[in-house]
Amino acid sequence: MTDQTQPRPQSPSIATRFLNSRYANFEFMAGAILTGTLVVLVALSGVIFPDGGSKIDLLARLTGPFQASGHPLGTDALGRDILERIVHGGRVSLLVGVLSALGAVVIGTIIGLFAGYYRGFLDTFIMRFADIQLALPFILLAITVIAIVGPGTDRIIVLMIISQWVQYARLVRGSVLSLREREFVQAARSYGLHNVKIIFSHILPNAMGPLIILLTLNVANNILLESSLTFLGLGADPQTPSWGGMLSEGRSYIQTAWWVTVFPGVAIMLTVLGLNLLGDWLRDELDPLGQTR
Amino acid sequence: MPVFRFILQRVLQAILVTLAVTLFVSFAIRLTGDPAIMLTADSSNVTEEDLAFIRETLGLNKPFFVQYLDFLKSLLSGDLGESFFRGSVRDLIAIAMPSTLLLAISSLGISILISIPLGIHSALHKGGLSDQVIRVLSLVGLSFPNFWLGIMFVLLLSITFPIFPASGFETWSALILPATTIGIILTATNVRLVRTQMLETLSAQYVMVARAKGLNERSVVYKHALRNAAIAIVTFLGLQFGNLIGGLVVVELVFNWPGMGTLSIEAIAQRDYPLLQATVSILAIMIVGVNLAVDLIYGLIDPRIRVA
Numbered sequence: 001m002t003d004q005t006q007p008r009p010q011s012p013s014i015a016t017r018f019l020n021s022r023y024a025n026f027e028f029m030a031g032a033i034l035t036g037t038l039v040v041l042v043a044l045s046g047v048i049f050p051d052g053g054s055k056i057d058l059l060a061r062l063t064g065p066f067q068a069s070g071h072p073l074g075t076d077a078l079g080r081d082i083l084e085r086i087v088h089g090g091r092v093s094l095l096v097g098v099l100s101a102l103g104a105v106v107i108g109t110i111i112g113l114f115a116g117y118y119r120g121f122l123d124t125f126i127m128r129f130a131d132i133q134l135a136l137p138f139i140l141l142a143i144t145v146i147a148i149v150g151p152g153t154d155r156i157i158v159l160m161i162i163s164q165w166v167q168y169a170r171l172v173r174g175s176v177l178s179l180r181e182r183e184f185v186q187a188a189r190s191y192g193l194h195n196v197k198i199i200f201s202h203i204l205p206n207a208m209g210p211l212i213i214l215l216t217l218n219v220a221n222n223i224l225l226e227s228s229l230t231f232l233g234l235g236a237d238p239q240t241p242s243w244g245g246m247l248s249e250g251r252s253y254i255q256t257a258w259w260v261t262v263f264p265g266v267a268i269m270l271t272v273l274g275l276n277l278l279g280d281w282l283r284d285e286l287d288p289l290g291q292t293r
Numbered sequence: 294m295p296v297f298r299f300i301l302q303r304v305l306q307a308i309l310v311t312l313a314v315t316l317f318v319s320f321a322i323r324l325t326g327d328p329a330i331m332l333t334a335d336s337s338n339v340t341e342e343d344l345a346f347i348r349e350t351l352g353l354n355k356p357f358f359v360q361y362l363d364f365l366k367s368l369l370s371g372d373l374g375e376s377f378f379r380g381s382v383r384d385l386i387a388i389a390m391p392s393t394l395l396l397a398i399s400s401l402g403i404s405i406l407i408s409i410p411l412g413i414h415s416a417l418h419k420g421g422l423s424d425q426v427i428r429v430l431s432l433v434g435l436s437f438p439n440f441w442l443g444i445m446f447v448l449l450l451s452i453t454f455p456i457f458p459a460s461g462f463e464t465w466s467a468l469i470l471p472a473t474t475i476g477i478i479l480t481a482t483n484v485r486l487v488r489t490q491m492l493e494t495l496s497a498q499y500v501m502v503a504r505a506k507g508l509n510e511r512s513v514v515y516k517h518a519l520r521n522a523a524i525a526i527v528t529f530l531g532l533q534f535g536n537l538i539g540g541l542v543v544v545e546l547v548f549n550w551p552g553m554g555t556l557s558i559e560a561i562a563q564r565d566y567p568l569l570q571a572t573v574s575i576l577a578i579m580i581v582g583v584n585l586a587v588d589l590i591y592g593l594i595d596p597r598i599r600v601a
Contacts, residue, residue: 135577147566148322265441
């Protein structure tokens with residue numbers, strides 16, 4: 001029993017509350033700052049650099065960085081500003097990373113929920129599909145399919161969804177298998193709730209934690225994959241600024257102009273690092289049992 | 294006999310996956326349309342007879358399923374047919390495969406040499422400063438695009454300080470940069486794995502018993518804990534083989550390494566479908582094979598796995 005008459009302790013200041021909260025953590029702060037900066041820059045890219053990173057200035061070609069030339073990170077072989085292209089290139093990376101992961105999580109969750117709840121055919125299908133996916137690494141799959149349908153960011157997104165939904169399906173299936181035997185699900189069933197209602201409003205919310213972690217890490221990983229594919233010439237077309245594309249072009253000038261290949265890579269690394277830090281922090285917060293390890 | 298049932302089951306499963314993957318690759322490649330027209334796209338005076346001749350010699354006028362069976366037969370017999378432009382596919386792969394395997398094994402070796410000591414150290418000093426540093430460093434390692442790390446190595450150690458060759462495979466020193474690149478990327482994942490596994494085994498009761506009987510710490514960690522953690526670590530390495538191959542493809546291109554990755558990228562660029570079909574299929578079969586081997590070995594060592 002708590003003593004009602006005792007005066008409440010004075011509410012702590014915002015700073016103390018923050019320092020005591022789960023957010024006062026190196027991984028969260030660093031991850032949030034890196035990811036937040038990227039999202040803001042990409043969202044405002046059209047306002048900050050209205051040229052879209054494609055303004056050619058042949059007189060200023062391959063200008064080095066940190067010189068008072070109006071190009072803080074230097075220019076590429078066509079005299080285009082590297083900083084401008086990096087900010088605009090972030091659009092492609094973020095678009096591919098977020099859309100592919102969202103597509104995969106939606107499809108994978110729905111299939112995983114039903115497979116775990118009803119078992120049977122869907123269950124077998126998921127396991128066999130996972131075997132196949134394990135045998136065909138994404139890069140090989142992409143090489144094969146892009147050789148046929150031609151390069152393009154949209155194709156990469158679709159391929160990622162096709163190849164990656166099964167990770168989510170397996171994860172959700174596993175959670176559902178244990179959740180469906182729990183008392184609250186039994187109770188919902190005994191109330192006479194419809195199975196679909198049970199799946200979406202009782203089981204799904206309890207399976208969310210690991211899903212969110214996997215989603216964060218998946219976005220990070222797909223940004224890496226997208227840059228690899230574009231580097232191989234299988235992604236965004238060379239006209240559109242993209243990090244993988246910039247690296248691929250810059251490689252021809254590596255002897256003389258290091259900045260063309262260094263900075264886009266740093267951009268990829270900071271972005272992916274930010275998301276990985278957030279994913280790691282989320283794992284500590286949401287997945288104490290280590291389902292997503 | 295449950296052991297035989299287990300082996301048979303896993304082998305059948307692997308064969309099914311192989312069939313599914315090769316079928317998918319063949320089907321995908323046939324969807325491209327008519328290779329005969331693509332082959333002749335650059336020349337001006339191609340007659341219908343020429344096209345018919347090309348289709349006849351390449352076996353393109355047979356139904357898809359017959360073509361797939363032909364491909365399977367050629368895979369089984371080891372004769373992989375002719376590439377469009379570069380002669381026998383088998384010869385091309387026979388040259389590329391050893392380079393790829395060499396690179397794969399060297400990078401795996403580098404990664405094991407770094408990640409096992411670091412992972413053990415991390416697990417023994419859980420929560421300490423060095424553990425935190427290793428954890429953050431491994432996160433940074435997970436965030437590099439592998440090909441960019443390769444380019445940075447070239448920039449630093451071939452151009453600025455010309456120590457190692459930037460590309461090709463003329464001397465043995467050319468192996469160092471690509472193998473280190475993939476090795477570091479693998480290490481980032483493996484350190485975490487070794488750490489988790491070691492933490493798990495170190496908290497097991499037999500480790501407590503080993504300590505209780507007064508064994509020195511060295512023998513507890515290396516003889517008792519590491520050996521037991523090793524099973525799980527080896528399994529995980531095997532399952533990672535697919536990722537390793539995927540990473541190799543891109544890094545090979547950066548270093549112009551004469552392996553399977555470079556071969557398949559060249560095949561795409563030249564629209565050399567028989568070559569592409571063979572390289573991708575063989576890499577996929579290798580991955581299935583390694584996964585099967587790991588599965589079988591693990592199952593034979595540890596009977597609990599067989600039930601699943």
